[in-house]
Each structure stands twice: as structure tokens, then as C-alpha cells.
Amino acid sequence: MQAADYITLEERFGAHNYHPLPVVLTKGDGVWVEDVEGNRYMDMLSAYSAVNQGHNNPRILAAAHRQLDRLTLTSRAFHNDQLGPFCEQLAQLTGMDKILPMNTGAEAVETAIKAARRWAYDIKGVPENSAEIIVCSNNFHGRTTTIVSFSTEASNQRGFGPLTPGFRVVPFGDIEAFGQAINANTAAFLVEPIQGEAGVLIPPTDYFPRVRELCSTNNVLLMADEIQTGLGRTGRLFACEHEGIRPDIYVLGKALGGGVVPISAMAASKEVMDVFDPGSHGSTFGGNPLACAVAREALNVIMDEGLPARAEAHGKVFRSRLQGLIGNGIVGAVRGRGLLNAVDILPQAGAARGFCERLRSAGILAKETHQTIIRFAPPLVLSSADLEWALDRIEMVLSAS
């Protein structure tokens, strides 16, 4: 079968809920992927930051194979010998007391929402069914009916009502608006430390320290959705470290599974996590031994190979070279932290999608977000030579319309 045949099959038998670039991938190795025609590309999306450790990372694959040969799924009706060590390791890395494993990012966000609501009723003393959670405009936290209820993107929401109540939206980065949105029923603030899907939007310098202060003085839980920004992507293990703050809850996913399995988690204090009692929450696959074994090694790779520091160093090179293109009639802005970066394409230069198609022809896979922004987020394992190779090509494509 040719690439076109696979695409036709997907279009004919698959739902049309995505608009992928017309490339059919069949192999991966580190920062590289190969399509069914034998073309090689550098993957500069990394499955939306889910393959920080690189495709087919040999250490993670070996851990997966070892666990595949032993035990893969027990449900939580029984204990398994991978869940405890996984929770211990992630608790230590996050500096939190307790971990609740789920599968997808959206499920971990849902878990945090449930925790915050129950905490509001059981601990804070908010009247039943009145808890409010503050979120930001242009947020992305996943695709469940409750999560899309507080999206500000019409396409995420249209036709999916009735929407879940209990959320209040404030502009990202506006500390006054945040302060004004807090009231006696506020349970939590759910926020991305950098808004990834919105186009890698970086908060103003003193925003998060003041958010932390307002949350603490008003007894509001600060819930950091680090599903995309966490685990080294932004040049720190967690993007909150750039802000010098510690949230009350970390929500993690994506790279936690090392690009091999879906696994997500909520990390929190004992006080918050203890609102869950047996029967109150769960997941058949959550905490399964295969995912836990893979996640343990995925975390080991991030720490042993110093991936946050690599992201930090490579990110500086990436931005300083591409900032040289600003003013060329195509590139409007370059921003990011570590290896989570975005380039704004000026409207008069054409749609970002066209540039992504030309990048693809030049051997680079990247994806537009919001028509005018291209996000660049390669696996953190890329070498300096890989980076120079990519920058040469990106410069070429973003210099000629």
C-alpha cells in the first residue's frame, strides 16, 4: 500500500476529528521518524510533547519488554509490584506526598477537578454544589465534556452542551482579574504555567508568584496542568520552577509514558489526596503494571540523561537563531522556554499550515496551531548537530514565501 492508500482508509473508516499533514509514519528512532515511502523527518512535535525521551528510547523499550513478559494488567482490585515504586518515585520528583495514576491527560485533569471540589466541601467548608474553579481563557486541558465546558475555543464546545457549571474564566496573565474572581466558594485555580495549545504563551514575570500568594491567603488550591510543560520540556523538570512557585497539585501526562503507553497522574499533598476514599474514583487501566514500569524508566531517562538541562541549552540556541528572522516579512515573533517554542507567522506571509507543508518537504515535521503559529517541540534527546541541521532548514523555509 502507498501513503495515499493509508490516508484514504483513515478518511473512509476513521472519524474526521483531526486534520493531519499528509505523511504516513511507520518507524521512529530518537528524534527521527520515517514514512512508508522511506523518507526521514525530524519530529519537531514529539506527539505534543509526549515523546520527550525520543522515539523508541532503548531504555524505555527494554523496561516495557521486561514488564510485557511478566504482567500487564491487574486492575486496582489487587495490588501489583510496580504501582508502589512508581508512586514513590513520582512523589519524590514532584515533592508531593501522594500520587493518583490515570491514563490520559484529560482523566488526570478530571481527577484534579474532582479532588478540588471534594476538598472544597470536606475541608474548606464550601456549601454543597457551590464550589467554583477558576480557569484561564485560551486554556487547553483536554476533551471531556466537563473540560470542554470551560474552554474558550468555540470549536471545542459547539454542539456538546449542556455544559458543566462551576467554572469561572479569567484572562491568562491578568492578576487583577484573578484576584477579583476569587470568592468564598472558590476551590481551585486550574492553570497551565505556559499555555501550549494557545501558542506557547508565556505569563508576565510576576504573575505566578502573585497567583501563589492569592491562592495561599484565600485557601484556594493552585492546580498546575503540566501535562505538556512538565518533565523537562521547558528546561526545568516542571515549568513552575521558572516561576519560583510550588503548586498544590501537579497534573502530569504525556511524556510520563515515554511515548510508549498512556499514563497520567495527579500529584498532591496528603490533605488533598485523602479526600478520595475507596469507591470515590478509579480507572480499570489506571496504575497498571505495564504503564507504571514504563513510567518509572521514562522518569529515570529524564533524570539520568539531564534532559531538562539539555532542553534549556538547546532552547536558547533555537530562539536566538530564529529571532534573527524577525523582520524578514514572514516571522513576527519567536518565543518559548526550553524546547517548547513557537514562531508567529505574519498574516501577510500566508497560513502557517503552508509553511508546515514546506517544512515537511525539507525534512521537518511541525504542526501549526491557530492558523498563524508554528510550534517547535522536538524530543529533548536531540544533539547539537541535530539542532543545527533543523535550524538550517527552518531558516530556509521561513525566509522564502
Ligand SMILES: *Cc1c(COP(=O)(O)O)cnc(C)c1O
Ligand atoms: C495534551 C494536554 C491535555 C490532555 O491530555 P490527553 O492525554 O490528550 O487527554 C491536557 N492539558 C494539557 C496542557 C495538554 O497539553
